[in-house]
Amino acid sequence: MNSALHQHFASGGRSIPASTGIGLRPPHHAWVIERRPPVSWFEVHAENFMTHGVLVDELDSIALKYPLSLHCVGLSVGSVAPPEKTHLHRLRELVARCNPDLISDHLAWNAVDGMHLPDLLPLPYTEEALQVVIRNVHYAQDVLRRQILLENPSRYTNLAHSTLSEAEFLAEVALQTGCGVLLDVNNLYVSARNQDSDPNRALTHFLGTVSAQCIGEIHLAGHTIAEGDGTRELLVDDHGSRVCPDVWGLYGEAVAILGPVPTVIEWDNRIPIFSVLEEEASIADSLMTALGVGEAARVVAA
Numbered sequence: 001m002n003s004a005l006h007q008h009f010a011s012g013g014r015s016i017p018a019s020t021g022i023g024l025r026p027p028h029h030a031w032v033i034e035r036r037p038p039v040s041w042f043e044v045h046a047e048n049f050m051t052h053g054v055l056v057d058e059l060d061s062i063a064l065k066y067p068l069s070l071h072c073v074g075l076s077v078g079s080v081a082p083p084e085k086t087h088l089h090r091l092r093e094l095v096a097r098c099n100p101d102l103i104s105d106h107l108a109w110n111a112v113d114g115m116h117l118p119d120l121l122p123l124p125y126t127e128e129a130l131q132v133v134i135r136n137v138h139y140a141q142d143v144l145r146r147q148i149l150l151e152n153p154s155r156y157t158n159l160a161h162s163t164l165s166e167a168e169f170l171a172e173v174a175l176q177t178g179c180g181v182l183l184d185v186n187n188l189y190v191s192a193r194n195q196d197s198d199p200n201r202a203l204t205h206f207l208g209t210v211s212a213q214c215i216g217e218i219h220l221a222g223h224t225i226a227e228g229d230g231t232r233e234l235l236v237d238d239h240g241s242r243v244c245p246d247v248w249g250l251y252g253e254a255v256a257i258l259g260p261v262p263t264v265i266e267w268d269n270r271i272p273i274f275s276v277l278e279e280e281a282s283i284a285d286s287l288m289t290a291l292g293v294g295e296a297a298r299v300v301a302a
Helices: 026-035 054-063 085-098 127-144 166-177 185-194 199-209 245-258 274-290
Strands: 020-023 042-045 068-071 102-106 109-112 115-121 149-151 180-184 215-220 224-227 233-236 263-265
Touching: 020 274, 026 054, 026 274, 054 068, 054 085, 068 085, 085 127, 102 215, 127 166, 149 166, 149 215, 166 180, 166 199, 180 185, 185 199, 185 215, 185 233, 185 245, 199 245, 215 245, 245 274, 263 274
Parallel strands: 020 042, 020 263, 042 068, 068 102, 102 149, 149 180, 180 215, 215 263
Antiparallel strands: 109 115, 224 233
16 A cells, blocks of 8 residues: 555554455355455445444454455535534444454445435536535545545446546545545446547546555446447446456556556455455456566465
8 A cells, every 4th residue: 555645544454465355245254254265355335334233243253364445335425515424433433343454435425415325426527516525525534534545436427517527536636635546447447438438548547647646446346238328338337247358458557557556356236156256356466467566465364
């Protein structure tokens, strides 16, 4: 992890290696606890563990053996109102309990007037929205006393009022708040294709705009191709399949430029047996090694 990412906020637990981890979902908890597979680290969805119960007890066991990252969906940093105080305090309690090395959420909004919506909704990339997000990220980091990473979301259309590119927007938020950036390569690909743009040019622009020192994590996932408006396909970011060849190609370009970055394989729908996730993680590690950007070592939990 680049030291610049931690200049304002203390880091948490064990250092996450610049190799590939796996997005761990509840169906695999028992298997991981029993078998202790040779995975470098795990990322979990924070909101699954904000109440006491068996899932939290399972996470306690996993956190004893593996470095962890918390990936959130509820901070809603793109909402006009600041992140909800109750939600933030529950997240802070979870952070204190499992001591993750990374915390992340999305450059999106999904809450209004105390109501949470079941999706990550886009915001216009304007100067006005920029100031709102900067305020909200400052508030979240102040309450958590930790840095967060913001992920580029999948987008399905252009918002006409945007005056900044997504990369310009994220770069400015990072500059003004000290937050980091989570580069989701699949989201970048999905967004570019849905907006009739070239994914390779989109990646070049992103990496030429967002400082490499700000990028603390990369996500990889699968997507579905659905019918669009009758004239083109629509790519849906559903995390329900293997990473496609084009996204692997973009990932190779990214790590060739960035060097080794902690990378996660996400899979949330039609979840396969655990060995499939390990296979996907091995591909990412092999790419990093082949490109000469790091050993990408897999470790056996002690």
